[in-house]
Amino acid sequence: MKYIYFFEEGNKDMKDLLGGKGAGLSEMTNIGLSVPPGFTITTEACKVYIKTGNFPEGLWDQVLESMKKLEEKAGKKFGDEKNPLLVSVRSGAPVSMPGMMDTVLNVGLNDKTVKGLAKKTNNERFAYDSYRRLIQMFGRIVLNVPGENFENAMDEIKKKYNAKNDIDLNTESLKELVEVYKKIIKDHGKEFPQDPYKQLELSIRAVFESWNNERAKVYRKLNNIPEDLGTAVSIVMMVFGNMGPDSATGVAFTRNPSTGEKVLFGEYLTNAQGEDVVAGIRTPKPIAEMEKEIPEAYRELVRSAEILEKHYRDVQDIEFTVEKGKFYLLQTRSAKRNARAAVKIAVDFFHEGIIDKEEMIMRVEPSTVDQLLHPQVDERAQKTLIAKGLAASPGAGIGKVVFDPDTAVILSQKGEKVILVRPETMADDVHGIAVAQGVLTSRGGMTSHAAVVARAMGKPAVVGSEEVKIDMKARIFQSRGFTVKELDVITVDGTTGSVYLGAVPVSVPGLSPELREFLKYCDEVRKLGIRANANTPEEASIAREFGAEGIGLARTERMFLGADRLPIMQAMIMSKTKEERVEHLNRLLDMQTKDFVEFFRIMDGFPVIIRLLDPPLHEFLPKHLELINDINELKMKLRESKTLKEMDAIIEEINEKDRILRTVMALEEFNPMIGFRGCRVGIIYPEIYEMQVRAIIRAAVKVKEEGKNVIPEIMIPLVGIEGEIRILRERLIPIAEEESKGRIKYMFGTMLEVPRGALVADKIAKHVDFFSFGTNDLTQMTFGFSRDDVEAIFMNKYLELGVLKDNPFEILDREGVGELMKIAKEKGRRGNPNLELGICGEHGGEPSSIEFCHIIGLDYVSASPYRIPIARLAAAQAAIRHKKDLNK
Amino acid sequence: MKYIYFFEEGNKDMKDLLGGKGAGLSEMTNIGLSVPPGFTITTEACKVYIKTGNFPEGLWDQVLESMKKLEEKAGKKFGDEKNPLLVSVRSGAPVSMPGMMDTVLNVGLNDKTVKGLAKKTNNERFAYDSYRRLIQMFGRIVLNVPGENFENAMDEIKKKYNAKNDIDLNTESLKELVEVYKKIIKDHGKEFPQDPYKQLELSIRAVFESWNNERAKVYRKLNNIPEDLGTAVSIVMMVFGNMGPDSATGVAFTRNPSTGEKVLFGEYLTNAQGEDVVAGIRTPKPIAEMEKEIPEAYRELVRSAEILEKHYRDVQDIEFTVEKGKFYLLQTRSAKRNARAAVKIAVDFFHEGIIDKEEMIMRVEPSTVDQLLHPQVDERAQKTLIAKGLAASPGAGIGKVVFDPDTAVILSQKGEKVILVRPETMADDVHGIAVAQGVLTSRGGMTSHAAVVARAMGKPAVVGSEEVKIDMKARIFQSRGFTVKELDVITVDGTTGSVYLGAVPVSVPGLSPELREFLKYCDEVRKLGIRANANTPEEASIAREFGAEGIGLARTERMFLGADRLPIMQAMIMSKTKEERVEHLNRLLDMQTKDFVEFFRIMDGFPVIIRLLDPPLHEFLPKHLELINDINELKMKLRESKTLKEMDAIIEEINEKDRILRTVMALEEFNPMIGFRGCRVGIIYPEIYEMQVRAIIRAAVKVKEEGKNVIPEIMIPLVGIEGEIRILRERLIPIAEEESKGRIKYMFGTMLEVPRGALVADKIAKHVDFFSFGTNDLTQMTFGFSRDDVEAIFMNKYLELGVLKDNPFEILDREGVGELMKIAKEKGRRGNPNLELGICGEHGGEPSSIEFCHIIGLDYVSASPYRIPIARLAAAQAAIRHKKDLNK
Numbered sequence A, B: 001m002k003y004i005y006f007f008e009e010g011n012k013d014m015k016d017l018l019g020g021k022g023a024g025l026s027e028m029t030n031i032g033l034s035v036p037p038g039f040t041i042t043t044e045a046c047k048v049y050i051k052t053g054n055f056p057e058g059l060w061d062q063v064l065e066s067m068k069k070l071e072e073k074a075g076k077k078f079g080d081e082k083n084p085l086l087v088s089v090r091s092g093a094p095v096s097m098p099g100m101m102d103t104v105l106n107v108g109l110n111d112k113t114v115k116g117l118a119k120k121t122n123n124e125r126f127a128y129d130s131y132r133r134l135i136q137m138f139g140r141i142v143l144n145v146p147g148e149n150f151e152n153a154m155d156e157i158k159k160k161y162n163a164k165n166d167i168d169l170n171t172e173s174l175k176e177l178v179e180v181y182k183k184i185i186k187d188h189g190k191e192f193p194q195d196p197y198k199q200l201e202l203s204i205r206a207v208f209e210s211w212n213n214e215r216a217k218v219y220r221k222l223n224n225i226p227e228d229l230g231t232a233v234s235i236v237m238m239v240f241g242n243m244g245p246d247s248a249t250g251v252a253f254t255r256n257p258s259t260g261e262k263v264l265f266g267e268y269l270t271n272a273q274g275e276d277v278v279a280g281i282r283t284p285k286p287i288a289e290m291e292k293e294i295p296e297a298y299r300e301l302v303r304s305a306e307i308l309e310k311h312y313r314d315v316q317d318i319e320f321t322v323e324k325g326k327f328y329l330l331q332t333r334s335a336k337r338n339a340r341a342a343v344k345i346a347v348d349f350f351h352e353g354i355i356d357k358e359e360m361i362m363r364v365e366p367s368t369v370d371q372l373l374h375p376q377v378d379e380r381a382q383k384t385l386i387a388k389g390l391a392a393s394p395g396a397g398i399g400k401v402v403f404d405p406d407t408a409v410i411l412s413q414k415g416e417k418v419i420l421v422r423p424e425t426m427a428d429d430v431h432g433i434a435v436a437q438g439v440l441t442s443r444g445g446m447t448s449h450a451a452v453v454a455r456a457m458g459k460p461a462v463v464g465s466e467e468v469k470i471d472m473k474a475r476i477f478q479s480r481g482f483t484v485k486e487l488d489v490i491t492v493d494g495t496t497g498s499v500y501l502g503a504v505p506v507s508v509p510g511l512s513p514e515l516r517e518f519l520k521y522c523d524e525v526r527k528l529g530i531r532a533n534a535n536t537p538e539e540a541s542i543a544r545e546f547g548a549e550g551i552g553l554a555r556t557e558r559m560f561l562g563a564d565r566l567p568i569m570q571a572m573i574m575s576k577t578k579e580e581r582v583e584h585l586n587r588l589l590d591m592q593t594k595d596f597v598e599f600f601r602i603m604d605g606f607p608v609i610i611r612l613l614d615p616p617l618h619e620f621l622p623k624h625l626e627l628i629n630d631i632n633e634l635k636m637k638l639r640e641s642k643t644l645k646e647m648d649a650i651i652e653e654i655n656e657k658d659r660i661l662r663t664v665m666a667l668e669e670f671n672p673m674i675g676f677r678g679c680r681v682g683i684i685y686p687e688i689y690e691m692q693v694r695a696i697i698r699a700a701v702k703v704k705e706e707g708k709n710v711i712p713e714i715m716i717p718l719v720g721i722e723g724e725i726r727i728l729r730e731r732l733i734p735i736a737e738e739e740s741k742g743r744i745k746y747m748f749g750t751m752l753e754v755p756r757g758a759l760v761a762d763k764i765a766k767h768v769d770f771f772s773f774g775t776n777d778l779t780q781m782t783f784g785f786s787r788d789d790v791e792a793i794f795m796n797k798y799l800e801l802g803v804l805k806d807n808p809f810e811i812l813d814r815e816g817v818g819e820l821m822k823i824a825k826e827k828g829r830r831g832n833p834n835l836e837l838g839i840c841g842e843h844g845g846e847p848s849s850i851e852f853c854h855i856i857g858l859d860y861v862s863a864s865p866y867r868i869p870i871a872r873l874a875a876a877q878a879a880i881r882h883k884k885d886l887n888k
Helices: A015-030 A043-052 A059-074 A113-121 A124-142 A147-160 A171-187 A196-210 A214-222 A274-278 A287-293 A295-312 A339-351 A357-362 A366-373 A405-413 A427-435 A449-457 A513-525 A537-545 A566-573 A578-602 A624-640 A644-667 A679-684 A686-705 A722-740 A755-759 A761-765 A775-783 A787-793 A795-801 A817-831 A847-856 A865-881 A883-887 B015-030 B043-052 B059-074 B113-121 B124-142 B147-160 B171-187 B196-210 B214-222 B274-279 B287-293 B295-312 B339-351 B357-362 B366-373 B405-413 B427-435 B449-457 B513-525 B537-545 B566-573 B578-602 B624-640 B644-667 B679-684 B686-705 B722-740 B755-759 B761-765 B775-783 B787-793 B795-801 B817-831 B847-856 B865-881 B883-887
Strands: A004-006 A038-041 A087-092 A103-107 A232-237 A248-253 A265-270 A316-323 A326-334 A385-388 A390-393 A396-402 A418-422 A438-441 A461-463 A469-471 A476-479 A482-485 A489-493 A498-501 A529-533 A551-555 A607-611 A711-716 A747-752 A770-773 A836-839 A860-863 B004-006 B038-041 B087-092 B103-107 B232-237 B248-253 B265-270 B316-323 B326-334 B384-388 B390-393 B396-402 B418-422 B438-441 B461-463 B469-471 B476-479 B482-485 B489-493 B498-501 B529-533 B551-555 B607-611 B711-716 B747-752 B770-773 B836-839 B860-863
Touching (some): A004 A015, A015 A087, A038 A059, A043 A196, A043 A232, A059 A232, A087 A196, A103 A124, A124 A147, A124 A171, A265 A287, A295 A316, A295 A326, A357 A513, A366 A865, A396 A405, A396 A438, A405 A418, A405 A427, A438 A449, A449 A461, A461 A489, A513 A865, A566 A578, A578 A686, A607 A747, A679 A722, A686 A722, A722 A761, A722 B795, A747 A755, A755 A761, A755 B775, A770 A817, A795 B722, A817 A847, A817 B755, A847 A865, A860 A865, B038 B059, B059 B232, B087 B196, B103 B196, B124 B171, B124 B196, B196 B232, B248 B287, B248 B295, B287 B295, B295 B316, B366 B847, B366 B865, B396 B438, B405 B418, B418 B427, B427 B449, B438 B489, B449 B461, B513 B865, B529 B865, B537 B865, B551 B860, B566 B578, B679 B686, B686 B711, B711 B770, B722 B761, B755 B761, B755 B775, B770 B817, B775 B817, B817 B836, B847 B865
Parallel strands (some): A418 A438, A711 A747, A747 A770, A770 A836, B396 B418, B529 B860, B607 B711, B711 B747
Antiparallel strands (some): A004 A038, A087 A232, A316 A326, A469 A476, A489 A498, B004 B038, B038 B232, B248 B265, B248 B316, B316 B326, B469 B476, B489 B498
16 A cells, blocks of 8 residues: 655645645655655555554655655755755645644754764754754653643743744754753653654654644634545655755745735745744744745745736735745645635636636635625724734724633623734634634734634734733723723724724625626526615615615615604503504504505515515503513502592503503413414404505505616415415405506416415415425424524534534525425416415525525525625626536 | 296206205106106206396296196196196205205185185195195295294184184184284285285295295304305195095104114104194104004005115105195105114115115215214113103203203303203204203104104204193192203203103213124225224223223323322422422322233223323412412411411411512413423423323333233423434433333334424434324414413404304314325424324214314224224225325
8 A cells, every 4th residue: 555655756636645734745846846855645544544543554665765765855864964864744634724733853863963963054053943842842742741841941041041032042052942842741750752753753653643633623624624635745855944144944825815915925024934923922024025035935926826826816815934945835725715805716727818707706615705795994083093903804893802712612602792812823722713803912923823713714903012911811901002801892894904903883884896796707607686675774775785686675664663663562461452463554554555665665576475464463551460560569559559530540540551451361372383373363363464565565666666677576475375365365456456557567476385285385376476485494494493492402412413514594404405496496386387486484595505505496485684695606606616507 | 948847847856956855756657656747947047047046038928827737637726616726836945954944835725726726625724734834834934924923823813712722613713713814914014815826936936035034144154054055945735644544744764863773753643734743833643553544545654654764775764645645745854863873774785785885874964873882871870850751962061051942052152061951942942952961841742843853963862742731931840740941951862762851871872783793894894903092091991992092192291280189290390309299209109000000901902102291390389360369378477476486387378488489489380381391391301201201101111010911102392303302212211121121122212292292203203113293282383372372362253253263172173284194294293203193182982073083094093082993984984085086
């Protein structure tokens, strides 16, 4: 079994076997870029190791053999006291998991070879700096000695020698540090091995094992990465960025991953090893400065970047080292980017002719698009600036300050919004970033861990704000004279790099020109119409701005909740006779008409689906217990009242509350979700729907007379029985006709949300012009899941146990609910070939669900206003992905 | 258009056109039986009349023409002063609606013809009796003068002439009565027409109109008779049973309609017209006495009965009149009978070779069979007999005395059980009988209205109990020195004709030998297996007795509700750790094992499906409000407590209640029906199901060791997701194996009651051996109907409006729920070809639903023990009805 591939033997398509890093190094080697020699141990070897705890048969022999070959290429010998070969042992999984797994540098140094290295490079300080790094890294990663021991020792040495930074330490102090480090390891009952091959073996083992460390597991779970991929291990000849001022190490993106701008973006540190950049311990310099400082290497970087971008047809994230002026590429991979950059890059690549329209559309992950609609700090608002830093990930985040990831998780589980504030972040902090509204760090640059992770997650982040002084013990930070305690609220503006005290007003941005263009392309390829769920004229306006082609669901119940309307509604509900009810409803008629007028004006030329009253009537009344409480309190007051007049007033009040209470009790239900609501109420109290239909058509006539194009669609909720829709049609169409007098073309349809409705869709379809799938309720009834109860009590457990793969209230359940939708579509079209079919549940704004709607051939999806752009993109991607199906 | 058919022109298959009566008269005429001449106006004419309010074009001419022809046949002339022809104008719908519509007798009499009749018959008393009857009937039916006016006048005349009965009135008093009757009509602003043809015309109109009287409408609704059939009208030459002691009128059943015994059964009155018998005004004599009194006529009756029964291949209900010794048949129709008689008659007809086995099975309406299992008065019980009467309809009815049908309806709607007590019943009382537990009348015979209707409805009835003196004003009745007030409870024993004070102990009879034989035949033809839903060993025993072939659903939750178990269950629910829960469950394990042992012993050789815990846990805890109340009361007590010890005790009690309250609140749900219950609880708290499975298999092993054949089936409720059943199988089968050690063959399956379960049945079926459709919950979720709420709030309205034809919780909804069952069956068998399929919802005992189960090919139905006989019959009928489908 071949477990080892030299870089010359691999290529970019061998990620599964060689990991992303190995495949990248191979590919770069083969296209002639400057890469240090090396080889990769396959993920297959890792898988065996994970299963058995041992190297697979023959692996070690292959390692030894490959080291010989590497020695030849390098012209150095591993463990040689004169001319020692040093190697890095690097992790690299098939899927990028940046910073999650371990890497050991400088393997091959020991008490003897360090001297050879010093002599050979004529740089004793460098040699001992490299040695102390190896011991530190090996101690922490391979021997599991807690890292803080080394950091504390380093701090003491720095104090002792009065050095501000690591690089200020001289050779003597570094030699001392080597001994101190060795002692730390000994004190932990371990031994730093002097044998270079022992170092190599243990490092490989440690990298294999790092596949299963806690943070890697969390990251995989968070990113849906399979557990069984394993990591490859690349053994690469060391090149050194810490050999003096003409040496450097850095990372670069071929374009700006935050804005998408076409400029080299990145940072470097001279006289440093790679870990120094990523860890954010020293604040690195912007890449542009490199042009002056080490021009030769910079030109090589620019040239390599161009080649790589063209070669990979994507923006690359590059790691490089400059050793004494010579440029080496150590890694290339597809660059993580935020949604804004993703959109711009995709559009630019399209313009540059690198990719075609369809590939451009497929390049942007729909779920990330709503980052673009993240709230931004309102520029005109009054605010208290308390710090500035690097604008690492755009958007405004507001929340309570927390200083560690665990606290972030606990508070956010309680529904609190938090901002994670850390000196710098590490892989261990990822779960805290995931739940935070934003991140603030006092150290690190634009490619620091915090910056990269926040951008990938679309979280606002300000990093490297050095004026922020964090006191982890006191759990406060200070800046510009302000002291901010844990749980104080701050606002992090990742777009400008500003930090404000308190919650600053935010506003949602409109579509950027790039996004507008991008979505225009999406509109060209998608087959699904896109409508919005909008309950207010404001929402309708936003929806139009975001590209909605109509309203797929306007709920009318909220219109009854206004302070001027609720009392009328309550009086209507408590009416004893139809006449009384009609009287109250007549008062609501004008108000409803005005509501609809607004909708129709905004949606000029587009259809507007208005759903008649849906919730149970008791939702408009006070709660049972509340009323009993009120009545008891009034009775107490009665006892204490002194005048007859006072008593009379109280008694009257008691009687009124009692009257409401009795209505509430009569309407009380065991299972209101599946009780007296929707069209059931409309059938038993015909005058409610009659008023609503009158208001809809009356409003339509009015707006039409203003010269606008009005397309109302009247939607009946919760229909499951042919008789329901037949009776309502018989009652309501004459009223619509009476108001319309032939002037308005309207549609009459039903929301399909009861399983039975889908099963008898052929019969229902005969009475309607459209179906709109109400997948929220359809999911509840198909699963027999009361959403409130299920999500509160056992949904998480179900996901954890794998009973369900996804929460069906978020991602449409294709197998069950989707099956019903298919049945409904087929039967529905059988009953009425011209039936319009759409979806208005929350799923209408979720990419996977939208794809399903495309597959089964709905006419449109309807999503909440802020999800309209996502829906446009998801619909386009579905159309591209299922192109063949459509041609059938 | 031909609207009239003489009897010679019709036959028994023309019921739709001529009504049952017209078709019967025609058929009898044609097979040579003695029928007075006459003709029938078709239902088509009635339909036109109902629509337009007028006779159809040409009808009256046809009537006039036919009257001429009738005069020829009769040798008398209509309106002739010397030799007047009199006719009856009789209603008769295509479907029998006994007593619901009107009939007018003696049409053709007026001030002049009455004299002619007197002279011709030489019987002046008879002539005037006939005349006063015509005026009375015509006044009430045609002119809408309230009948009590005539009855009161009659009573006064009787008083005046000191006559006890109608027949005691002499000619003079009858003449006076004629004048009084005419005046009553005049006083109501009407006029009794002297023109015979006017009488005829108005009578025909009145009969047409009687199709739409209130009681007829109620009856049709109650019996599912279409509204648009209309009634035919037969005009028949009058023959008179009131022409002296050699005249009589009577009704007879060719066999006993109460027991099925093969003897002529009926009653007659000499010197009376038909109405006297049916109305129960005079108590008639048993038919057997006729043999001595008018032997010639009796022989003719016996001969006719035999001919008719053979001819119609069914028991007949005959009306006859004897005029001066000459026997006439006035009507024949299929005899209504109670279930007991229906079974015996069917079996006897089969034995007599008149019908074959399948026809025998089809002859009994399944829904009537549960009458056979009506409770009977326990003979050994202590009881207070307060009256005896005729045993008109068997069974024991217990309820509160009410004296009018409206009160009966109102109280029964409030859930009260009532006994309707009336001097006699009329068609207007039918809605009261329908809701009563039983009927008691003080007048009337075995064929009186009360007796016939009660038998048809399967209600216990004691009639003609003359010792019962009813005072309608005081609303009491007295008998044997007891005074019974309205709302006092009595027991009516229709099997023996006894009436008891208070509620007497009753017991349910076993199967009669006839029923046993009948059901054996059913078993021979049915394809569906029949199992029982039984929750206790007692129910299981009854189920076996009634022929169940196993248990289709044994709910286990009731086993947790015993006084010794509930506290343990509550402690289990409130446990904080798994260990605590397991400890409590271990205490329940032995108890559950004992429960199952009982089941397995009783069901030796038959399968027993045991459903694991299903209801939400909070159902085992006290209610929220109750607890708050308790706590508040304890707090009051605390304030008043005097010793420290007392206070401590109260505080402890408060804490305990508070602990329960917090658990209750945590488990509270918005929609418990679709919340945390069924397998969801079983998955989150594995130890509950583990205990139950252990108990089942442990019990099975024990009973098997006793030498019995044990077939346990473990059923998981509420499965809708493959993951649910997969996980439970993985957990539970090892436990079953651990207990069984290969000694027990058991099945593992699921209750299909979540719509999604049906939609993914192929996937679920891979993990199970059987599905059992839980159609109660499946109906709830498919419709989105919370049964408690829907039935309380709007189900009746839905039925009234025709939104639903039937209540889907009673009759399986084939269109929606049935469609899901079909999907589940097809997919399920695809996933597991050996899948056992059954139903355990309440529908499993309802004939139409059972038929559907047969059609879609389930293996068995499971019904509550008392519905097992119905299920056996319904399954057999389904097999016969769909024989062809099976041969496909």
